[in-house]
Amino acid sequence: MTRWLTPDEQRSWRAFLEAHRQVFAQLERQLAADHDLVHGDYEILVRLSEAADRQLRMSELAEATLSSRSRLSHAVARLEGLGWVRREACPDDRRGAYAVLTDGGHAALARMAPGHVDAVRAALVDRLSADDFADLGRICAQLLD
Amino acid sequence: MTRWLTPDEQRSWRAFLEAHRQVFAQLERQLAADHDLVHGDYEILVRLSEAADRQLRMSELAEATLSSRSRLSHAVARLEGLGWVRREACPDDRRGAYAVLTDGGHAALARMAPGHVDAVRAALVDRLSADDFADLGRICAQLLD
DNA sequence: CGAAGGTAGTTGAACTTTGAACTATTGAGC
DNA sequence: GCTCAATAGTTCAAAGTTCAACTACCTTCG
Numbered sequence: 001m002t003r004w005l006t007p008d009e010q011r012s013w014r015a016f017l018e019a020h021r022q023v024f025a026q027l028e029r030q031l032a033a034d035h036d037l038v039h040g041d042y043e044i045l046v047r048l049s050e051a052a053d054r055q056l057r058m059s060e061l062a063e064a065t066l067s068s069r070s071r072l073s074h075a076v077a078r079l080e081g082l083g084w085v086r087r088e089a090c091p092d093d094r095r096g097a098y099a100v101l102t103d104g105g106h107a108a109l110a111r112m113a114p115g116h117v118d119a120v121r122a123a124l125v126d127r128l129s130a131d132d133f134a135d136l137g138r139i140c141a142q143l144l145d
Numbered sequence: 146m147t148r149w150l151t152p153d154e155q156r157s158w159r160a161f162l163e164a165h166r167q168v169f170a171q172l173e174r175q176l177a178a179d180h181d182l183v184h185g186d187y188e189i190l191v192r193l194s195e196a197a198d199r200q201l202r203m204s205e206l207a208e209a210t211l212s213s214r215s216r217l218s219h220a221v222a223r224l225e226g227l228g229w230v231r232r233e234a235c236p237d238d239r240r241g242a243y244a245v246l247t248d249g250g251h252a253a254l255a256r257m258a259p260g261h262v263d264a265v266r267a268a269l270v271d272r273l274s275a276d277d278f279a280d281l282g283r284i285c286a287q288l289l290d
Numbered sequence: 291c292g293a294a295g296g297t298a299g300t301t302g303a304a305c306t307t308t309g310a311a312c313t314a315t316t317g318a319g320c
Numbered sequence: 321g322c323t324c325a326a327t328a329g330t331t332c333a334a335a336g337t338t339c340a341a342c343t344a345c346c347t348t349c350g
Binding site: 183212219220238239240241 | 337
Binding site for chain 1: 150270
């Protein structure tokens with residue numbers, strides 16, 4: 001038997017739904033307007049910049065950015081076109097490939113980061129008390145296995 | 146000067162990012178697998194079912210579902226194709242149009258709702274204590290103007 | 291009234307994402 | 321060593337979204 005959501009639960013659920021959508025719409029808009037980039041592609045650059053040697057296997061990168069392998073292939077192709085990422089053959093596993101952040105990509109990320117962080121603050125961080133924001137993080141972390 | 150995110154803030158921000166993505170991926174998957182529907186279209190049906198006379202102006206519906214007018218046009222076209230929604234001319238404003246939930250659409254929603262609620266519980270509600278879930282709702286509500 | 295500008299909604303093209311099919315390579319078990 | 325299933329990654333077609341026209345109507349104001 002389905003346990004329906006209580007009115008309170010329903011409100012919470014919708015708030016979660018809409019809060020997320022609103023925050024993301026702002027971030028997507030900012031990145032698209034200022035740098036003509038989708039947020040997912042920005043995230044790829046971030047992950048690569050944090051990785052050792054600024055490179056990751058395609059599948060690690062897919063997992064890190066929670067995107068499908070297919071999406072990642074396309075995204076990396078785009079970023080390769082911009083000269084921000086380069087593919088490199090994997091010596092150990094000849095099926096494999098590394099995505100490597102180029103110097104140009106690193107520089108681009110450095111250019112974009114301030115605007116993005118400002119947007120994250122404006123859309124999320126600065127709209128909550130420090131405690132509430134910390135709680136939000138803690139609760140969301142619990143949702144992730 | 147950009148105020149960078151502190152490591153704690155960064156963690157919270159990413160948890161929010163990923164929690165949302167994970168929850169939504171599950172919902173999208175369930176609706177797509179069981180009913181071949183994207184979540185956005187499901188939401189349109191929900192909003193219509195809650196509206197007086199089960200109908201809304203296209204632009205009200207767009208706002209309620211936080212989607213662009215264009216997206217809504219396409220989505221309603223899809224739902225019209227399924228026989229779940231019907232467009233109706235607006236008497237007061239001849240530019241306008243109503244989207245109306247048909248009986249078939251209402252029945253379809255009734256069929257889909259239990260599975261969807263189960264999925265929402267599995268992905269979100271039941272993974273948190275009641276208090277945490279309530280907090281999550283409260284905090285998210287604060288993000289919405 | 292009539293022009294000008296705004297609003298409602300649709301359309302078509304470009305782009306992104308998805309899922310399935312495909313190639314190539316690896317590894318496990320006999 | 322061979323065979324066969326599993327893994328890494330790409331590619332293609334189908335589907336959804338976005339953006340920029342575009343049509344149609346309404347409203348404001350000289």
